[in-house]
Amino acid sequence: MIFIIDGSADGxxxxxxxxxxxxxxxxxxxxxxxxxxxxxxxxxxxTNKDKADRVFKKLQKILPNSEIERIFIAxxxxxxxxxxxxFEYLKLIVDENKNLSQKYSDKRVLRFDNLVHQVLIEAHRFxxxxxxxxxxxxxxxAKYEPDNDITSLILPHFKERYKNMPFILHDIKHDxxxxxxxxxxxxxxxxxxxxxxxxxxxxxxxxxxxxSFIKERKNEKLxxxxxxxxxxxxxxxxxxxx
Amino acid sequence: xxxxxxxxxxDSAKYDVSCSSSGSSRRNVGGxxxxxxxxxxxxxxxxxxxxxxxxxxxxNDCVYDCEYCxxxxxxxxxxxxxxxxxxxxxxxEFYKRNYIEGLFLSSAVYKNPDYTxxxxxxxxIKLRKLYGFHGYIHLKGIPGAxxxxxxRAGEYVDRMSFNIELPSEKSLRLLAPQKTKKxxxxxxxxxxxxxxxxxxxxxxxxxxxxxxxMIIGASPESDGHVLRLTEGLYNKYQLKxxxxxxxxxxxxxxxxxxxxxGLLREHRLYQADWLIRFYGFKVDELxxxxxxxxxxxxxxxxxxxxxxxxxxxxxxxxxxEMLIRIPGIGVKSAHKIISARRYGRLTxxxxxxxxxxxxxxxxxxxxTGKYFGYKTDKAITTALKAIETNGSYQQLTLFSSxxxxxxxxxxEL
Ligand code: SF4
Numbered sequence: 218m219i220f221i222i223d224g225s226a227d228g229x230x231x232x233x234x235x236x237x238x239x240x241x242x243x244x245x246x247x248x249x250x251x252x253x254x255x256x257x258x259x260x261x262x263x264t265n266k267d268k269a270d271r272v273f274k275k276l277q278k279i280l281p282n283s284e285i286e287r288i289f290i291a292x293x294x295x296x297x298x299x300x301x302x303x304f305e306y307l308k309l310i311v312d313e314n315k316n317l318s319q320k321y322s323d324k325r326v327l328r329f330d331n332l333v334h335q336v337l338i339e340a341h342r343f344x345x346x347x348x349x350x351x352x353x354x355x356x357x358x359a360k361y362e363p364d365n366d367i368t369s370l371i372l373p374h375f376k377e378r379y380k381n382m383p384f385i386l387h388d389i390k391h392d393x394x395x396x397x398x399x400x401x402x403x404x405x406x407x408x409x410x411x412x413x414x415x416x417x418x419x420x421x422x423x424x425x426x427x428x429s430f431i432k433e434r435k436n437e438k439l440x441x442x443x444x445x446x447x448x449x450x451x452x453x454x455x456x457x458x459x
Numbered sequence: 460x461x462x463x464x465x466x467x468x469x470d471s472a473k474y475d476v477s478c479s480s481s482g483s484s485r486r487n488v489g490g491x492x493x494x495x496x497x498x499x500x501x502x503x504x505x506x507x508x509x510x511x512x513x514x515x516x517x518x519n520d521c522v523y524d525c526e527y528c529x530x531x532x533x534x535x536x537x538x539x540x541x542x543x544x545x546x547x548x549x550x551x552e553f554y555k556r557n558y559i560e561g562l563f564l565s566s567a568v569y570k571n572p573d574y575t576x577x578x579x580x581x582x583x584i585k586l587r588k589l590y591g592f593h594g595y596i597h598l599k600g601i602p603g604a605x606x607x608x609x610x611r612a613g614e615y616v617d618r619m620s621f622n623i624e625l626p627s628e629k630s631l632r633l634l635a636p637q638k639t640k641k642x643x644x645x646x647x648x649x650x651x652x653x654x655x656x657x658x659x660x661x662x663x664x665x666x667x668x669x670x671x672x673m674i675i676g677a678s679p680e681s682d683g684h685v686l687r688l689t690e691g692l693y694n695k696y697q698l699k700x701x702x703x704x705x706x707x708x709x710x711x712x713x714x715x716x717x718x719x720x721g722l723l724r725e726h727r728l729y730q731a732d733w734l735i736r737f738y739g740f741k742v743d744e745l746x747x748x749x750x751x752x753x754x755x756x757x758x759x760x761x762x763x764x765x766x767x768x769x770x771x772x773x774x775x776x777x778x779x780e781m782l783i784r785i786p787g788i789g790v791k792s793a794h795k796i797i798s799a800r801r802y803g804r805l806t807x808x809x810x811x812x813x814x815x816x817x818x819x820x821x822x823x824x825x826x827t828g829k830y831f832g833y834k835t836d837k838a839i840t841t842a843l844k845a846i847e848t849n850g851s852y853q854q855l856t857l858f859s860s861x862x863x864x865x866x867x868x869x870x871e872l
Contacts, residue, residue, distance in 0.1 A: 319798040322809035345501040345511075349556045357555065375557075378493050382555060421549070422558045424462050428469040429514065430504045433707055433719060439507030443500065454502055 222262045222300065224248035226292055227269035229300055233307055234268040242308065246300040272307075279310055284318045291332040295364040302328045339363055340370040346448055347371070349384060350414035357384040360411045361451050368393045369404055376402055387411060419453035426454035460545040467539040471519040471530055472565055492554055492561075492594035499560050512563035512597060513553055517541055517578055521567035525624075525635040527677050529709045530567045540569065543582035547590045554594050561595030561617075562586070568601060568637075576604035576612070583615040595667075602642040609646050610653065618667035618699070621646050623692075626685045630678035633714065647671065651696040668699040675728065676706035676720025682751040686731055686742045693736070703728045727752040734758055737790060738783050755844050760786040763823055764840065770823045771830055775804050786843075787819030807831055818846050 220236070220243040222228035229246065236242050243260070277285060291303050306329035310317060320326045349357035357379070368388050372395045375384065379397070386395040389411045395404045449455040500509035518540035519530040529536055550562045564582065569575045579598060586592045596616040600609055613619055621643050625631045628640045650669050657664060671692065675685065689701045705725040708717055731752055734740040738759070745758050753761040763770060763786045772781055774796060782793040792815045799805060799813060806826050810817060822832035822839045833839045 317802070320802045321795050321813045322799045322802065322805060324812055327812055327814070341499075345499045345557075345560075347557045351556070359557070379491070379555070381491070416556070418552050418556055418558075421460075421462060421465060422553060422556070424465055425469050425513070425553075425558075426502060426504065426510065428466045429473045429508075429510060431473060431506045431508075431707070434506040434722070436507045437505055440503045440505055443503040443507065443509070452502065 218243050218258045218260060220246045220262050220304075221249055221259050222246060223264050224300075225264060226289060227266060228262060228264040229292070229304060229307075230269035230272035231265045232262045233304060233311070234265075234272050235262060236308075237311075243301075243304070246304045248297060248300060272311075275311060276307065279314060280316050280318065284316065287318070287333045290336050290370070291329060293336050293366040293370070294332045295366070296332075299332055302332055305329075336365045336367065336370070339365050340367040342448075343367055343371055344374050346444070346452065347375070347386065348419075348451060348453055350416040350419065352412070352414050355383065357382055358387065358412055358414055359384070359451075360387045360389050362390040362447070363388060364447075366391045366393060368395050372397070372402055372404065376400070416453075419456070420459045423454045423456070423459050460541060460549050464539045464541065464545075465515075465549070467519060467537050468516045468541060469514065471536075471567075472514045472516045472563070491551065491591055501557065501559055511560045512595065513550055513559045513561070514563040514565075515541075515546065515549075517546065517564065517566035517575070517582065518569045519567050520569050522570065523568045523635070523637040525638070526712050526715055527634055527674060527706065527710070531710070534710055543578065543585050546582050547586045547592070550586060550594075551590050551592055554592070559594075561597070563597040563599075565599035566601065572601045572604040573608065576601045576608040580608055580612045580615075583612060587615050597667075600646055602638055602646065604646075606646070606649060610649065613650060613653065613665045614663055617665065618670060619650060619665055620670045620672065623671045623673045623688075623701075625678050626673050626675075626680040626688055627678065630680065634677060647692075647696050647698075654697070668697065670698055670700040670702060672702040672704055674706050675703045675725055677715055681749050682724070682728060682731070683742075683746040683748045685728060686735070686746060687748060689732060690735060690742045701732065703732075723754060724751075727754070727758060731758045739780060740784075755847060757786070757847070759784065760819060760843055764843075767836075771825045771832070772823065773825045773827065774810075775800060775827050785820050785823050787816050792816065819843060 218241065220232045222232050228248075232243070232246055276288070288303060288307070291299060302325075305325045309323070309325050317323065317326055318330075321330065343361065343363055347359045347361060349359045352358055366388070368386055368391070372386065375386065376397050380400065383398040384396070386393075387409070388394075391406075392408045393404065393406055394409065395402060444452075453459055498511065500511050502510040504510060516530075518538070519536070520538040520540055521528075521530045521532055524531045524533055528534075546562070546564065550559075553559045554561070564579060566575050566579060569578070579601070583596055583598060586596065595618075597618045597620065598612055598616040600612070600619050600621045602621055609619075623643060624635055624638060631638060631640060647669065650665065653664055654662070654668065673685070673688075685703070692698050692701055703725050705720040705722055706716065707719045708715060731740075731742075731745050734745065735742060740759075740762070744762060746752055752758055755761075756764065763784070769781075769784075772785060774782070777785075779793055779797055782788055782796060783790055788796075792813075795813055795815065796805065799809065804827055807829075810826075822842070824830075824832075833842060
């Protein structure tokens, strides 16, 4: 049996509530947009705020805040299998009524931990890989395509760094936009075409990038391990046209 | 700054290995930027090194004649010199676009040490005061410059380094004749004294401390010698890091080796350095004074093989400080083991689920008395050697990725 949820955290919490109510536990939890095979029995879960809140309160009783936070971080993962993984993990926590977040010898804990870890690693990487271009109106604009929905995780870092600088972060894969001006930030989900901005410094940076390379030690594989190819298209130093 | 000048000044600076910008937290108080204690890599060069800082020389026009250096006076290369404002503008504009974490400014000795140091000082003061830049600055000091200039610069930058250059005074005299041990060690010890006198957290003097660097393989010193020097520097001057740079011949010389020192040697030194700083090892345990580190095994493995009386260790009872001495088990895995042990006795299956690397460790551990490794010493050493030849060691896996990882582990996000 597969539970179909709307993709929100509340939807997932409702699913957990329903399964205890019905005493029926799904083999998988998924969001509408996944292909299912014919013989899967599907049950639609209608997100219900009250049910979700009750689950959330229960979790808050068992887990410290830092662990609650990690649930939401895991849900930012780009892999649709995340719903099942988080569901299984939460079910374990509720069943045992104990904070088992460090019981790494349990596969459910480990899978959950990996989700969180991958999201955090990517967020950390993008603190480095974000590239702003200066638009003629003085706003700095960055477009990027991360695997996971990390914008809300990296925004505080850029807000702190560029206090007096208006900027826009644009995740064109997840259609998330974050704006900052004079210490105020806002995040919206909206499909907007990416901007193309010419910036004279991008070619200087590319020149710097190429000059920094020690030819005797060429090792593209190592480079790509740290900076995977799929990220290259939004990095000016990797742009062949500049 | 125009492109041609940037290329000359960046090209000359690239052999400097210090890529890390970590170790300093500087909050942004209204201006531009902060320094992030976790260290952020903004890009990676085609040789796989992290680009974190704009690493550039003020000038490559040098009056000195160090044997190993492309910029030495007697070498015929294109010379360029930047103005303080050119450096400041480039730094700020790169920083605003998130290309870099900050500036790593260094210089050849232009005219004389004092003149050069004054140029560097002017640049960092302008960058902070006029350009309002609060990002990270690492300044390479000029040995032999006036002490007052050096100490003043320390108030404006996060980190300073005076490079040891070569692991012995004899080699220094031979290969860098205008530099002296005294000129290098005096500022290092002065900086240490200043930092030691004001230990308060708020101290604005070099919040990220000082580091140094030496070239490995240009001169005959052994690893045992190099690591003793390193340990001494850590203990005596509280250096944050000692960097090793494998010698690469970039210029014709009659007294230097004509082949580059392999990256394996540099890699082994970093491994040993890592064990000394984070795993509680003493140099004496790892290598004797005139010896080199093993090329066949990593230093921890080599140590463990020499101590059969300590192994196998039982993973269900060994304390943390012993767990981290097991070959192949890092600090992260050791902590995982300690955490997971709280929920019950661990088995081999648990280790597999927890993805604890077992390739090396399996021959050095038991699970509540059960041993799964090979039975004879010969089989074990053959297996361990095979891992080394298959495993692709990389210069940066050591000092780049763990920093990235550890920052995530510290919950820095
Ligand atoms: S002082 Fe020596 S190492 Fe430094 S730039 Fe001049 S010649 Fe090169």
